[in-house]
Structure formats: structure tokens, C-alpha cells
Amino acid sequence: MLSRLDLPTVLLFYNTSLLAGAFAIIHVRRNSWRPDGLMALAAAYLMLAAGAALAWNGEEAALPPAVWTHGSLLLGLVGYAVFFAGIRAMSGHRSVRWGRLMTPVLLCFLAGLITGFPLDNLSRAGAFHVAAVLSLAGSAHEMLRNHRLEALPSSRLLAALLALSGGVYALRLVFILNGTAGSAGFSLAFFVQMFCHFGVALMVATISKERAEVRLAQLADTDPLTGVGNRRWLGTRLPKQLRGHSAVLQLDLDRFKQINDRHGHAAGDAVLVAFANCLKAQLRESDLLARTGGEEFLVYTPNVTEAVARMIAERLRASVEQLRIVEDGTPLPVTTSIGVAWVADGSSPTPDCLARADAMLYEAKREGRNRVAFSTMPPQATDTAAS
Ligand SMILES: Nc1nc2c(ncn2[C@@H]2O[C@H](COP(=O)(O)OP(=O)(O)OP(=O)(O)O)[C@@H](O)[C@H]2O)c(=O)[nH]1
Secondary structure (H helix, E strand, C coil), rough: CEEEEEEHHHHHHHHHHHHHHHHHHHHHHCCCCCCHHHHHHHHHHHHHHHHHHHHHHHHHHCHHHHHCCCCCCCCHHHHHHHHHHHHHHHHHCCCCCCHHHHHHHHHHHHHHHHCCHHHCCCHHHHHHHHHHHHHHHCCCCCHHHHHCCCCCCHHHHHHHHHHHHHHHHHHHHHHHHCCCCHHHHHHHHHHHHHHHHHHHHHHHHHHHHHHHHHHHHHHHHHHHCCCCCCCCHHHHCCCCCECCCCEEEEEECHHHHHHHHCCCCHHHHHHHHHHHHHHHCCCCCCCEEEEEEEEHHHHHHHHHHHHHHHHHHHHHHHHHCCCEEECCCCCCCCEEEEEEEEEEECCCHHHHHHHHHHHHHHHHHHHCCCCCCEEEECCCHHHHHHC
């Protein structure tokens, strides 16, 4: 069926796919919180559509050959360069070196003006196909590289579509170079490209949606002031039972209200940020740190002996005491009280451990603040410990 389609019909479908793709990408960009590269992508689609329309009108003898051949080649080359720039910017905030990207495009265009090679159909198609293959292969590579940093479900699919599109152009380039490119292959190639244009626009929209979902999940789990996890996040990360040789530490800044009252809420916020950063700097990758309330933080530290759990708590207390926070030229001395519940052998239900750490924190406050109160959880019955 495809072989019976004439060239104007194929080009009409091809252009429709580019225009619909550009429209979809512009719409996604308007609603995206991370629109990098999307305008370039839409512009590339429009340039490729304009280039194809120029070629179509030229084939119909509606324009002088010198105009449509050079014009369509320039639009095709710039379109594919901008397409690559768009995918690169979209894939991971990396900068686009426009000078480096556009220099070969302009050199090719100038060579065309000097030698007149675009007037020859096969030479022009060859140059266009080389640009398309390089751009699409580079774009697929960018998306795969991005997938390693940001594993979104649709980024691999987008890379596959880009690779398919580049592969079809590469195959056609081989036919062009050995002089066997026929009109049936031409129609089929444009049909696949049409499918890829729709697919790429759809994947761009889906990636934008997936990024928004990831961001929402991050916002829901993160304390906006300090950037550490919040109580909700902690709830999803803490096991139901704390295993033997693990500890929870409940930390609370001492007399924090006075800092707010004397120096203002902004100074209080600065203290909270410094406090969180100080704790973060002391902990291991495997530890959890969350802000569970106003000036309350919780640390979960697995795989620690009693001596190490005591040492960690004391080290946190001492490093907070040594913090040097200055607001408007005024030093703000801070200390923290810490309640620790350490699980010996077996395991303990997490709520019990949290309640014990809280009770220990209360004791540390009662005993004068700026200290650690430590407790070992009582051993559990074997069946509870095994569950
Ligand atoms: N700046 C700032 N203050 C907060 C925030 N959240 C809670 N607070 C304040 O934290 C203070 C907690 O005070 P209290 O619970 O009385 O405790 P405290 O003054 O630290 O006294 P002790 O815990 O007994 O040592 C209150 O003044 C809250 O308004 C916040 O996000 N920023």
C-alpha cells in the first residue's frame, strides 16, 4: 500500500506529523516545571516541516531550483542541529555549545553555495541524511546517558525511537550512496519517520509528566527548610521492627524558643539549617536523618554496637555544641539533648523504640540539657523477634 502513495501525499503526512509534534511539545512546555530544551525541540520540528514544504513546492516547480534546494537543505541541517540541542538540554541540564554545533552546518551550507552540490538531488539528500543520522544517534546517546542519572520509565523508550529514526536514515543513506534508493523505500522511510515524530513528541510529554511525579514525591517527603526527610518519609523508610545492634536517636535543640524570641524567626531558621547540616555531616550513608517536628530530629543508625551507638550520640552532641552560628554579627550558641534507644540482640517493635528514645530525650532535658540519655531495649520473646 505504501508503495502506491505518491510523493506529495507522503510529504503531506510527514509534515502533518512534524506540525502536530511541534504543537504537542509547545503545549507540554507551557505546563512543564522543567521546560529546558522543549522550545528548541519544537523549533526543530517546525524547521524540518518548513524544509520539507519547501522541497515539496520545489518538486512541483513552484520555486526556482536555487532557492528551494539551498533553502530546504539549510532548514534540514539547522533543524537537526537544533533537534540535538533540544534533546541534550532536555535530558539533563547540560549546556549546549551552539558555536560548535552550528559551525559544520554553516560550513556545509557555504560549501553548497560555492559548489552548487545541493542542486543535485542525491548529493542534497546525502548531506541531509548524514545530518539526520548524526543528530538522532547523538540524541539517543544523550537520552541513554540521562537514563543512568534519572531512571525515568520513558527515557529508554525515547532513546529507542531516536535510534530507530536514526537507523532508518542510516539505511537510506547506504541506498543513496550506492545509487539504489527507490520511491517505495522512500515512502516507507518517511512513514517510519512519521511514526517516530509522533512517538518522540509523546515520549517528551510523558517524560515531563514523570518528572513532575518524581518532584511531587520528593516534595512530599522532604522538609523544605532543611532539605532532610520529613516524618512521612521516615515512616516509609523505618522497618517495622528494629533489628539487634541498631539505634534510634531523638534530638531536640535546647531552649530554641529563646533564640526565636531574642533574635527572630529567621535566625531560628538559620539555626535549624545549621543543626541539620551538622547532623548530616556526621552520619553514614546507611543512617537515616529526618526532621520530625519543629526543632526535633530523629536519627536511625543500623549495625552499631552499644559502644558505637553511645559514641555516635556523644559525637553529635559535641559537634552541635561546637557549631559557630552568627546572625547579624551576633553569635548564637546552640546545644542539643539526645535520647537514645539501642536494640541489643533480637529485635524490638519500632514504635516502642521511638517511645523509649523520646522518654530518654525527656530525661536528658530534665537532667540539665546538652547531654545524652541512653537506654537499651529489653530483649523480646523469640517469636516476636523472629517476625
Ligand atoms: N524559627 C523556627 N522556629 C520553629 C520552627 N518550628 C518550631 N519552631 C519553634 O520552636 C520552639 C520550640 O520551643 P519549645 O518546644 O518550648 O522548646 P525549647 O525552647 O527548645 O525548650 P526545650 O526543648 O525544653 O529545651 C517554638 O518557639 C516554635 O515556635 C521553625 O520551622 N522555624
